[in-house]
Amino acid sequence: MNVEINGAPYQFDNGLTILDACRKAGIDIPTLCHLKNLTPSGSCRICVVEVDGARTLVPSCAYPLSEGMKVRTNTERIRDARKLIVELLIANHPQDCLSCSRSLTCELQKLAQELGAEPRPQWKERRTYPVDASSPSLVRDSNKCIICGRCVRVCEEVQGIGAIDFTKRGFQTMVLPAFNEDLASTTCVNCGQCIKVCPTGALSESFAVRETIDVLNTKGKTVVAQIAPAVRVALGELFGVDEDNVAPLLVDALRRIGFDYVFDTNFAADLTIMEEGSELVHRLTSGGVLPMITSCSPGWIKFIEHFFPQYLPNLSSCKSPQQMQGAMIKGYWAKRMNLDPRQVHVVSLMPCTAKKFEAQRPEMEVDGIRDVDIVLTTREVARLLKAYDVDLKTCRPAAFDHPLGEASGAGAIFGATGGVAEAALRTAHKLVTGRDLENLDIEAVRGFTGVKEATIALGDLRLRCAVASGLANARQLLTSLGSGERKYDFIEIMACPGGCLNGGGQPTVFDVDALQERLRKIYAIDAGMQLRRSHDNPSIQKLYADFLGKPNSETAHRFLHTHYHPRPEKV
Ligand code: SF4
Ligand code: SF4
Numbered sequence: 001m002n003v004e005i006n007g008a009p010y011q012f013d014n015g016l017t018i019l020d021a022c023r024k025a026g027i028d029i030p031t032l033c034h035l036k037n038l039t040p041s042g043s044c045r046i047c048v049v050e051v052d053g054a055r056t057l058v059p060s061c062a063y064p065l066s067e068g069m070k071v072r073t074n075t076e077r078i079r080d081a082r083k084l085i086v087e088l089l090i091a092n093h094p095q096d097c098l099s100c101s102r103s104l105t106c107e108l109q110k111l112a113q114e115l116g117a118e119p120r121p122q123w124k125e126r127r128t129y130p131v132d133a134s135s136p137s138l139v140r141d142s143n144k145c146i147i148c149g150r151c152v153r154v155c156e157e158v159q160g161i162g163a164i165d166f167t168k169r170g171f172q173t174m175v176l177p178a179f180n181e182d183l184a185s186t187t188c189v190n191c192g193q194c195i196k197v198c199p200t201g202a203l204s205e206s207f208a209v210r211e212t213i214d215v216l217n218t219k220g221k222t223v224v225a226q227i228a229p230a231v232r233v234a235l236g237e238l239f240g241v242d243e244d245n246v247a248p249l250l251v252d253a254l255r256r257i258g259f260d261y262v263f264d265t266n267f268a269a270d271l272t273i274m275e276e277g278s279e280l281v282h283r284l285t286s287g288g289v290l291p292m293i294t295s296c297s298p299g300w301i302k303f304i305e306h307f308f309p310q311y312l313p314n315l316s317s318c319k320s321p322q323q324m325q326g327a328m329i330k331g332y333w334a335k336r337m338n339l340d341p342r343q344v345h346v347v348s349l350m351p352c353t354a355k356k357f358e359a360q361r362p363e364m365e366v367d368g369i370r371d372v373d374i375v376l377t378t379r380e381v382a383r384l385l386k387a388y389d390v391d392l393k394t395c396r397p398a399a400f401d402h403p404l405g406e407a408s409g410a411g412a413i414f415g416a417t418g419g420v421a422e423a424a425l426r427t428a429h430k431l432v433t434g435r436d437l438e439n440l441d442i443e444a445v446r447g448f449t450g451v452k453e454a455t456i457a458l459g460d461l462r463l464r465c466a467v468a469s470g471l472a473n474a475r476q477l478l479t480s481l482g483s484g485e486r487k488y489d490f491i492e493i494m495a496c497p498g499g500c501l502n503g504g505g506q507p508t509v510f511d512v513d514a515l516q517e518r519l520r521k522i523y524a525i526d527a528g529m530q531l532r533r534s535h536d537n538p539s540i541q542k543l544y545a546d547f548l549g550k551p552n553s554e555t556a557h558r559f560l561h562t563h564y565h566p567r568p569e570k571v
């Protein structure tokens with residue numbers, strides 16, 4: 001269709017909003033409540049534009065483009081309206097920018113600066129609310145909430161949970177869990193997807209940077225870091241480092257700030273595959289519960305506990321790589337080093353807020369010794385390094401410590417949706433047939449499609465697999481499983497859309513291209529490795545020879561496996 005924007009002619013396809021069309025044309029329109037892939041609400045009205053024939057300014061995010069339309073996006077009337085909206089928001093907002101977790105990345109702060117919005121003390125009718133720090137993963141500060149509703153929509157539409165919603169009306173409107181419960185008592189699964197979409201500091205992870213610095217300063221503690229697969233393809237974004245894999249730089253950075261040892265969670269991802277692959281083959285050959293469903297994603301685990309407890313027997317009993325690595329650091333490596341595991345402090349660097357919840361679950365310890373002591377998100381890792389004035393750009397590549405630092409490409413791809421399934425299939429093929437899979441790239445389970453399916457030949461056995469990421473997709477998959485519409489032997493589920501590379505603790509990006517780039521980097525790391533199958537990892541083979549015996553052994557179960565339990569479906 002033909003339209004005119006700011007006096008210039010344009011042609012667009014049908015079915016666009018004015019905002020879509022302007023973005024396609026490279027015309028900037030500010031937004032707050034709007035987010036691509038979520039239902040437009042048009043509630044904040046920052047994106048207003050003038051349309052010939054319309055009596056009032058219209059919200060461009062919700063207004064359909066039509067043939068012959070004449071649109072203006074940046075007149076004085078529009079600028080005044082936008083400025084007034086922001087001034088009303090900041091009139092009822094704490095002026096905490098100096099200490100706020102979102103300072104410099106806050107969309108409200110940026111808009112206020114760009115529009116020249118000023119505080120209007122005469123309008124000040126401040127509401128004050130208690131901060132909800134009940135969750136081990138998230139902090140909710142309603143004082144900084146601008147009622148944009150992005151968190152409500154992502155929780156409902158993308159995660160299929162609805163743990164939070166609008167309550168009250170007008171000036172009293174708030175976003176809260178049902179019945180004003182604290183977040184920890186609800187069905188919130190700690191995925192942190194709401195943090196990633198929040199334009200302000202109203203939602204953030206529970207910060208553990210100060211606690212980490214205190215531990216680093218404690219004499220007599222051996223402080224050990226582990227770095228998850230997806231951290232290395234995203235942390236560089238916060239330092240302007242483009243490399244596919246920043247893990248070698250991060251190892252150097254962590255040593256500079258005082259970590260005694262740095263291990264690779266990819267090693268434990270290989271270990272997970274040995275345990276999970278063997279468990280799958282055992283279930284397939286002994287009439288065990290099928291489909292077996294992966295258990296690496298703690299947001300997914302809490303989701304199934306709340307909403308699909310009937311499938312708990314289908315979950316693999318394997319702990320996640322984070323927990324396996326912690327259990328091996330304290331239960332195996334510390335002993336070899338003649339260290340008291342109680343004096344070893346494990347700090348996990350994770351793309352995920354739900355890992356904070358997982359680390360403190362009562363199930364995640366061996367003989368009273370916690371597997372993991374502190375979890376930092378990728379964003380917190382950047383803050384920790386900046387607190388020590390360490391810039392990743394100035395670090396030199398360094399190797400992980402051994403033996404828990406050697407990993408295969410199969411461990412690396414755990415960071416992407418489909419990666420756990422692909423890694424497991426590479427090893428399951430060997431376990432079932434005695435031969436290695438010829439083509440290691442299982443394309444059918446790669447990519448961002450919400451639910452993927454593949455049938456993989458393991459010798460004479462045809463393994464029916466499904467992969468889902470994003471919990472609304474997981475809900476759809478389990479519902480179709482329950483109705484008998486679909487049948488599988490093996491299912492991989494990750495709570496966050498796209499997998500850990502888009503975890504709730506990763507740098508905030510709304511750009512699909514940036515996520516594609518993280519995905520590309522993950523597969524590039526795998527493709528560039530000599531070692532691409534977990535069972536070929538010599539350090540894993542040695543761990544079994546020295547300590548665990550064989551996969552799923554009694555010792556392996558004691559350290560590496562666990563169980564889960566039903567939780568209420570409603571608050
Ligand atoms: S949310 Fe934004 S505007 Fe509010 S205090 Fe934090 S940085 Fe400042
Ligand atoms: S952390 Fe996840 S489940 Fe909890 S409120 Fe946010 S989006 Fe919903």
Ligand code: SF4
Pocket residue numbers: 144145146147148149150151152175194197198199200202203
């Ligand atoms: S918490 Fe954040 S995302 Fe949710 S409504 Fe408030 S400002 Fe918007």
